[in-house]
Amino acid sequence: MPAAIPVYELGRVPYREALAFQRRAVEMRSRDEAPDVLYIVEHDPVVTVGRSGHPENLRAGEDELRRRGIDLVPVERGGDVTYHGPGQIVGYPIVSLAGLPGGRDLHRYLRDLEQALIDCLGAFGLPAARNPSYTGVWVGEKKVAAIGVAVRHWVAYHGFALNVDPDLSHFDLIHPCGIRHLGVASMASLLGHAPPREAILAQLARAFSRVWDRPVDYPAPLEMLASAPPAPLTSHV
Numbered sequence: 001m002p003a004a005i006p007v008y009e010l011g012r013v014p015y016r017e018a019l020a021f022q023r024r025a026v027e028m029r030s031r032d033e034a035p036d037v038l039y040i041v042e043h044d045p046v047v048t049v050g051r052s053g054h055p056e057n058l059r060a061g062e063d064e065l066r067r068r069g070i071d072l073v074p075v076e077r078g079g080d081v082t083y084h085g086p087g088q089i090v091g092y093p094i095v096s097l098a099g100l101p102g103g104r105d106l107h108r109y110l111r112d113l114e115q116a117l118i119d120c121l122g123a124f125g126l127p128a129a130r131n132p133s134y135t136g137v138w139v140g141e142k143k144v145a146a147i148g149v150a151v152r153h154w155v156a157y158h159g160f161a162l163n164v165d166p167d168l169s170h171f172d173l174i175h176p177c178g179i180r181h182l183g184v185a186s187m188a189s190l191l192g193h194a195p196p197r198e199a200i201l202a203q204l205a206r207a208f209s210r211v212w213d214r215p216v217d218y219p220a221p222l223e224m225l226a227s228a229p230p231a232p233l234t235s236h237v
Contacts, residue, residue, distance in 0.1 A: 004215035007038045015046040022157045025094045030153035036095040043084040045070040050079040050148050057081040060173040077158040079148035081174045087166030092159045101213050104154050112211045117145045119207035124195055142185035165194035
């Protein structure tokens with residue numbers, strides 16, 4: 001039976017700290033010093049700019065973002081500009097692609113992330129789907145989950161951000177993922193309420209178990225904590 005993928009919820013973690021943590025975790029996974037894992041976090045407001053980022057997709061300058069308490073961070077993931085903040089479930093799978101059904105196929109990995117999120121949202125009655133032109137998960141013409149990944153030594157990191165109940169006005173400060181003609185939504189804006197976080201995490205674990213054909217355990221069994229990469233130096237719940 002394939003090894004289980006544990007899920008660790010780290011709470012509120014500053015984005016730059018989580019990024020450094022991911023990089024350490026990737027190195028550990030690539031040396032087989034740690035298992036495949038899925039980290040769940042929430043961030044303070046931050047705009048990140050991926051490898052395909054274009055300055056014109058920032059609708060507010062760095063000074064304006066700072067005035068609003070929003071950090072600006074360039075990152076190595078694919079994609080353009082995106083936003084993270086309270087009210088999102090941000091998932092960082094640190095997984096060896098060789099151990100997943102699609103193998104070392106990055107396109108398949110992205111589609112699998114989309115499918116897991118589609119299945120999760122479907123469990124709450126939301127008709128989520130792909131948009132053939134853009135990576136991510138959509139309900140109608142509004143994006144509900146953004147996806148951006150990077151790969152080092154065939155170990156994937158970065159991941160997805162699911163909008164549960166964030167401040168949607170913050171997305172007005174950017175052209176999310178460089179897309180100007182489509183909108184952004186959250187589970188709360190579509191359902192009229194935000195489902196309990198624990199219920200969403202449980203559905204995510206089930207969805208990833210199906211997509212990856214491996215047990216994905218939430219919460220993580222305590223006996224696996226010893227083999228996990230060290231947690232960030234500080235975290236804020």
